[in-house]
Amino acid sequence: MPQGVIVKALSGYYYVLPEGADLRTAVTITCRARGIFKKKNVSPLVGDQVTYELTENGEGTVTEIFSRSSELIRPPIANVNLVVLVFAVTEPVLNLQLLDKFLVHIEHTGIDVLLCFTKRDLLAEGDATETKEMTVAELDRIHKLYTDIGYDVLTTSSKLHEGVDAIQQRLKGTVSVFAGQSGVGKSSLLNEMISGLELETNAISQRLGRGKHTTRHVELLPLEDGGFVADTPGFSQLDFMELEVEDLGSCFKEFAVLAEGCKFRGCLHLHEPSCKVREAVSEGTVAASRYEHYLLFLNEMKDRKRRY
Structure with a gap:
């Protein structure tokens, strides 16, 4: 039975x-999924390695989904490296x-992460506290915060074609997925990276201060130097349905190492004595913003448990 990879779901x-x-020259096979997948509560995902059988009308049916090396719920995609x-x-x-x-969410999956800050050409110079615009100095501070934690961080400008080559080199030979808010420039960046690609882009809504959804489905796109990249719909919010309260601390990279020195196993870094994470926050070696977000997420998860 022939095999292949799902490159688009719609x-x-x-x-x-x-x-x-x-993918740049071949014709894909349009398939439906076997009914057995629905009975097993399994949905094929973009990125899945599958077997399929051809039907009389020239289309096909997905008959088997191979084991996944990774899986994301939002965006829904399988077998990505980055x-x-x-x-x-x-x-x-x-x-x-x-x-x-x-x-x-990404740390929970164990997949590697690259942080990409776009629209660098819109940065303000000097002090912009009155206009609340992002400044070069503030972005430098944020860049340092996340690189110190251990993340790879790149800054780009599609308008000025800055940082695009660095992104392309990082994605070479990988199966990667672009994820983030609506209107942040994912499609614009992909248009710069892949010649001939003309993904729809939209301006930011001035009234709402956020982007419109220009990408409406998940689709793998071929990279010229090898590999695939997926554009995905943007999101304005996420929930923690797949996470347990006890898992949250390990999803903060800088907490995970410190937690090994906490007095109590399973320390939630709240009020427990001899908590190394709280000590690090007090000493300034863990960013206060990261700890504040941890507490917010923890409360959100506890509220969810009380509701259900």
Whole structure:
């Protein structure tokens, strides 16, 4: 039975690239999924390695889904090596709480992360506290915060074509996914990276201060130097349905190492004595913003448990 990879999912159809074919030149097989998957509460995902059988009308049916090396719920995609978390420095305003929430979800999967701050050309020079614009100095501070934690961070400007080559080198030979808020410039960046690609882009809503959803489905796109990258719909919020309270601390990279020295096993870093995480926050070696977001997420998860 032929094998392939799902490169796009849309309205119940799965577009399968036959094994060994080049996505830039090959025709994908339009497939439906076998009913047995629904009974097992399993949905095929973009990125899935599958077997399929051809039907009389030239389409196909997905008959088997191979074991996944990784899986993301939002965005829904399988078998990726790298998540490129894309946030604009402004328009929309950089939301570090939402950024940290995305990082928690990705850390829980164990997939590598690259932070990409877009729209560098919109940075303000000097002091912009009155206008609340992001400044070069503030972005430098944020850049240092996340690199000190251990994340790879790149800054780009599609308008000025800055940082695009660095992103391309990082994605070479990988299966990666672009994720983040709506309107942060994911599609613009992909248009710069892949010649001939003309993904729809939209301006930021001035009334709401956030982007419109220009990408409406998940789709793998071929990179010229090898590998695939997926564009995905943007999100304005995430929940913690797949996480337990006890898992949260380990999803903050800088907490995980410190927690080994906590007095109590399973320390939640709240009021427990001899908590190394709280000590590090007091000493300034763990950023106060990260700990504040941890507490917010912890309360959100506890509230969810009380409701259910």
